Amino acid sequence: AKAQVAAIEGARVLNAYITETADLALAQAEAADVRLGRGEARPLEGLALGIKDLFCTKGVLTTAGSHILDGFKPTYESSVTANLWRDGATLLGKLNMDEFAMGSSNETSYHGGVINPWRRAGDNAPLVPGGSSGGSAAAVAADLCLAATGTDTGGSIRQPAAFTGIVGIKPTYGRCSRFGIVAFASSLDQAGPMTKTVRDAAIMLKSMAGHDPKDSTSVPVDVPDYEAALTGDLRGKRIGVPKEYRVDGMPQEIEALWAKGLDWLRDAGAEIVEVSLPHTKYALPAYYIVAPAEASSNLARYDGVRFGLRVPGKDLTQMYENTRAEGFGKEVRRRILIGTYVLSAGYYDAYYTRAQRLRSLIARDFERAFETVDAIVGPTTPSAAFATGENADDPVAMYLNDVFTVTANLAGLPAMSVPAGLSGDGLPLGLQVIGKAFDEPGVLNVGYALE
Numbered sequence: 001a002k003a004q005v006a007a008i009e010g011a012r013v014l015n016a017y018i019t020e021t022a023d024l025a026l027a028q029a030e031a032a033d034v035r036l037g038r039g040e041a042r043p044l045e046g047l048a049l050g051i052k053d054l055f056c057t058k059g060v061l062t063t064a065g066s067h068i069l070d071g072f073k074p075t076y077e078s079s080v081t082a083n084l085w086r087d088g089a090t091l092l093g094k095l096n097m098d099e100f101a102m103g104s105s106n107e108t109s110y111h112g113g114v115i116n117p118w119r120r121a122g123d124n125a126p127l128v129p130g131g132s133s134g135g136s137a138a139a140v141a142a143d144l145c146l147a148a149t150g151t152d153t154g155g156s157i158r159q160p161a162a163f164t165g166i167v168g169i170k171p172t173y174g175r176c177s178r179f180g181i182v183a184f185a186s187s188l189d190q191a192g193p194m195t196k197t198v199r200d201a202a203i204m205l206k207s208m209a210g211h212d213p214k215d216s217t218s219v220p221v222d223v224p225d226y227e228a229a230l231t232g233d234l235r236g237k238r239i240g241v242p243k244e245y246r247v248d249g250m251p252q253e254i255e256a257l258w259a260k261g262l263d264w265l266r267d268a269g270a271e272i273v274e275v276s277l278p279h280t281k282y283a284l285p286a287y288y289i290v291a292p293a294e295a296s297s298n299l300a301r302y303d304g305v306r307f308g309l310r311v312p313g314k315d316l317t318q319m320y321e322n323t324r325a326e327g328f329g330k331e332v333r334r335r336i337l338i339g340t341y342v343l344s345a346g347y348y349d350a351y352y353t354r355a356q357r358l359r360s361l362i363a364r365d366f367e368r369a370f371e372t373v374d375a376i377v378g379p380t381t382p383s384a385a386f387a388t389g390e391n392a393d394d395p396v397a398m399y400l401n402d403v404f405t406v407t408a409n410l411a412g413l414p415a416m417s418v419p420a421g422l423s424g425d426g427l428p429l430g431l432q433v434i435g436k437a438f439d440e441p442g443v444l445n446v447g448y449a450l451e
Ligand code: GLN
Pocket: 101, 102, 103, 104, 131, 132, 151, 152, 153, 154, 155, 156, 157, 184, 291, 402
C-alpha cells in the first residue's frame, strides 16, 4: 500500500483518482501486516484496491463522476465493496469515471478526463483510457493500485480494459449484487474486477460475487472457485466465431489479432467454429434506447432534496430545475431527454417496446449459438485507444465503440476482455470472450489461454 500511495501522488497528472484515502489505506495495511504475522490472513489480506466512484463507500465521498452528488458521503457500504473488505482488501481511493457511467472515454466526468498511461509511438498526444471505468483502467495499468472495481452497462469494464492493456470481466447479470452501486440502467448494470492478470480477476471476482438479499435481481447460486478453473486446457471445447462481428471498416490489425488469438485457442486444444448472431446489427440501437430509458427513470431521484447539490430557486419547481440544470453534464442531459422521449406515451411502442423485442431476439441468438459452442471469441473494440477530444463532439462516433460489447449486457451474459497484443503504433488491443450465463469459470479459462 505504501508504494502505491507514493505512486498515486507521483501520477496525479493522470487524474485517475477523484478521492484519495491514503491515511485509511496505510492504517489498514498496518492491521493487515499484524494479521499476516499471526497467520490469520484472509483471501485478499492487505491487497490495495481502487474503487470506481459509482460504488457507495460508507463515510467516503462518492460522486459517480457528477457535480450533482457534490459532498455525498454514503451512510452505507455497497455489497460488493463490503465483500472485498470482509476478505481483507484495503481502500486506496475512489476512481474517476464518466458521469453516471455514461461514456466511452472518461471525458464526461465532472472531475475532468483521465489520461491513458499508454502513448502512441512517435506521438505525444494524450489518449483516452476508455470509459466509463477509465480511472479504474488507468490506475491498474499505471500500477496506482493492485486491482480495481469497475461497472459495465454496455462495455464500461471491457472497453477501458482493452484500451489500457489490462483484464476486465463483466459477470453474468445477477452474479454480483448491485446494492449500493449508483444505478445507471438497472437491467444492464453489473460490477466486475479490473486486474493485471486473468488469475487476479478470478481471485477478485470470487470475493465480489455472491447472492445478496438486498438486490432482488441477485441470483442465489453458489460461487465457484474461479481460480481452480484456470487450467489453460481447452481440449474438447468449441469456440464460436460470429460472422457478424466482421464489421466494415474494422482495421486489418484487429482482424489479424483475432486470427492470432484463435490460433492460440487451437493450440490449447479448442475447435473453432463459425456461428451466426443475426441480430447483432440491432444491438447498438436497442441499447441506446433501453439504457437511456432506464437512466431517465433512475436519475429522477436527484432533485436537490435528497442528495448532494442544491441550487436554490424562487419555489420548489425552480429549485429542482436549477439543481438539475447545473448538476448534470451534457451527456447525462442528452440521455435523460432521449430516455423520457422513448418512454413517453406516444412513442413508447415505437421505440421502447421494439427495443425490448430486439433485446429478446439478441438473447435468443446467443442461446442458439451456445447450443453448439462453449464460448464466443472476437475483438473487444473496433479500434485501439483514441486521442482525447477526438470523438468528444460526435456522440454517434462515440457510441460505435460499444458495437461488440453491448450484446453481452442486453443478453445478461458474462464477457471478458483480455489483452492480446499491440497495434501497429504500439497500443494495447483486447480480445473478448463471451460465455453462457454463469459460466464465468469457462470464460476465465478461455481468457487464460489467450493471455
Ligand atoms: N459506453 C456505453 C455508454 O455510454 C457503456 C457505458 C457503461 O457500460 N457504463 O452507455
